[in-house]
Amino acid sequence: PRSAVHAPGGDVSLAGVSLAELAAHHGTPVYVLDETEVRSRARAWRAALPDAEVVYAAKAFVCRAVVDWMAEEGLGLDVCSAGELELAATRGFPPERLVLHGNAKSPRDLGTALRLGVGRIVIDADSEIARIAAQVPPRTAQKVLVRVLPGIEAGAHPKVRTGAEGQKFGLSIANGDAEDAVVRVLGQPGLDLAGLHCHLGSQIASAEPYGEAVRRLVAFLARIRDRHGVTLSELDLGGGFAAAYLPGDPAPPPVAYGRRITDELTRSCAEFGFPLPRLTVEPGRSIMASAGVALYRVLSVKRTGGQVFVAVDGGMSDNPRPALYGARYTVRMVGRTTTAPMRATTVVGRHCEAGDVLAQDVELPEDVRPGDILAVPASGAYQVSMASGYNMTGRPPVVAVSGGRARLLLRRETFEDQRGRDVGV
Numbered sequence: 001p002r003s004a005v006h007a008p009g010g011d012v013s014l015a016g017v018s019l020a021e022l023a024a025h026h027g028t029p030v031y032v033l034d035e036t037e038v039r040s041r042a043r044a045w046r047a048a049l050p051d052a053e054v055v056y057a058a059k060a061f062v063c064r065a066v067v068d069w070m071a072e073e074g075l076g077l078d079v080c081s082a083g084e085l086e087l088a089a090t091r092g093f094p095p096e097r098l099v100l101h102g103n104a105k106s107p108r109d110l111g112t113a114l115r116l117g118v119g120r121i122v123i124d125a126d127s128e129i130a131r132i133a134a135q136v137p138p139r140t141a142q143k144v145l146v147r148v149l150p151g152i153e154a155g156a157h158p159k160v161r162t163g164a165e166g167q168k169f170g171l172s173i174a175n176g177d178a179e180d181a182v183v184r185v186l187g188q189p190g191l192d193l194a195g196l197h198c199h200l201g202s203q204i205a206s207a208e209p210y211g212e213a214v215r216r217l218v219a220f221l222a223r224i225r226d227r228h229g230v231t232l233s234e235l236d237l238g239g240g241f242a243a244a245y246l247p248g249d250p251a252p253p254p255v256a257y258g259r260r261i262t263d264e265l266t267r268s269c270a271e272f273g274f275p276l277p278r279l280t281v282e283p284g285r286s287i288m289a290s291a292g293v294a295l296y297r298v299l300s301v302k303r304t305g306g307q308v309f310v311a312v313d314g315g316m317s318d319n320p321r322p323a324l325y326g327a328r329y330t331v332r333m334v335g336r337t338t339t340a341p342m343r344a345t346t347v348v349g350r351h352c353e354a355g356d357v358l359a360q361d362v363e364l365p366e367d368v369r370p371g372d373i374l375a376v377p378a379s380g381a382y383q384v385s386m387a388s389g390y391n392m393t394g395r396p397p398v399v400a401v402s403g404g405r406a407r408l409l410l411r412r413e414t415f416e417d418q419r420g421r422d423v424g425v
């Protein structure tokens with residue numbers, strides 16, 4: 001499906017649906033999600049690690065339909081707020097397949113998780129241990145994982161590197177915090193310590209850091225066994241598997257990550273005489289990014305300072321990734337054929353700051369003009385889910401396509417929606 005959007009030609013379609021028609025029917029900006037691509041990526045992850053739990057990281061993008069797709073494909077859901085928990089519950093998502101994350105879980109988050117009976121709560125701070133234990137109903141035990149910091153630098157940008165010291169997540173193995181937390185959890189009758197969790201970071205385009213994480217975590221599991229006499233049985237390696245944004249971007253297939261992880265697990269467990277733990281992975285972007293396309297309409301074209309600026313009707317409010325992480329995208333015109341030569345163009349948004357640049361130096365036809373539709377592939381992850389209310393432009397709709405049909409998943413945010421929560425004077 002992504003290749004269809006990269007292909008030349010005017011009337012580009014996704015899953016048999018014309019993008020230009022979608023833009024005309026739903027207005028722009030609009031996000032289009034290829035359901036078959038999402039499901040096949042989810043299946044590829046299950047096939048890559050057949051003995052593991054695959055837990056989709058809902059933060060990449062979630063709505064009711066996505067919850068259903070993941071339930072049907074046999075995945076779990078990584079959630080990090082009461083809102084995401086409630087959404088899963090409205091679809092009857094199996095609570096034992098929910099994993100609650102967060103470095104600062106609110107009373108509402110924890111209360112909702114315990115009420116629904118989530119499968120795992122991931123402990124991210126020492127101060128959480130007693131807080132969670134105090135809320136667990138008497139004579140029951142909540143399964144928990146301790147999130148450890150393995151001390152590994154990985155991830156495409158400093159803002160999404162979570163495996164090394166010097167950032168807010170996890171409990172350090174190196175300074176003893178992780179071991180202290182394990183001991184504290186073991187001492188809480190309301191908590192059942194199932195194993196360890198780590199999340200290295202995001203957009204990690206090599207399987208190597210995962211092999212290293214497995215090695216360090218199995219060594220740590222063996223140390224816990226030797227010093228404290230408990231054999232923990234679960235290892236959750238988090239997510240972070242890369243997606244391709246630009247045509248030659250490295251993005252190993254799930255099976256490449258899966259092979260590295262299982263090989264290292266077998267090797268490390270043999271080395272330490274440790275029984276193979278139950279494995280979990282939490283891909284978000286790797287399932288969702290390639291399935292989405294963002295469509296915008298050109299509103300203005302300006303030549304200034306030696307650059308061509310094409311301004312569209314969306315921008316940093318629906319895709320904050322370029323501004324936040326320097327993320328790069330390709331852009332192509334759809335819905336109209338032209339023989340005009342291509343030239344380097346900067347696609348900018350409509351928001352009130354100069355940093356609202358969607359794509360720098362992309363090739364677009366010289367005759368691109370107001371009214372044209374621009375498509376941005378690989379827009380399925382962390383765009384709609386991070387969309388903001390900036391400038392009151394209204395968050396964009398999301399349309400699912402499959403088998404030649406389109407259906408609206410999320411409608412556009414209207415002024416009525418915005419006015420509805422403005423309750424003061």
Ligand code: LLP
Pocket residue numbers: 057059060078101160199201202203238239240241282283284285286321325381382
């Ligand atoms: N598990 C945990 C505990 C996480 O914190 C995350 C992402 C994932 C799994 C899924 O990571 P993924 O496979 O999607 O890389 N907004 C940033 C990405 C932030 C990722 C946050 N945590 C971006 O747009 O690049």
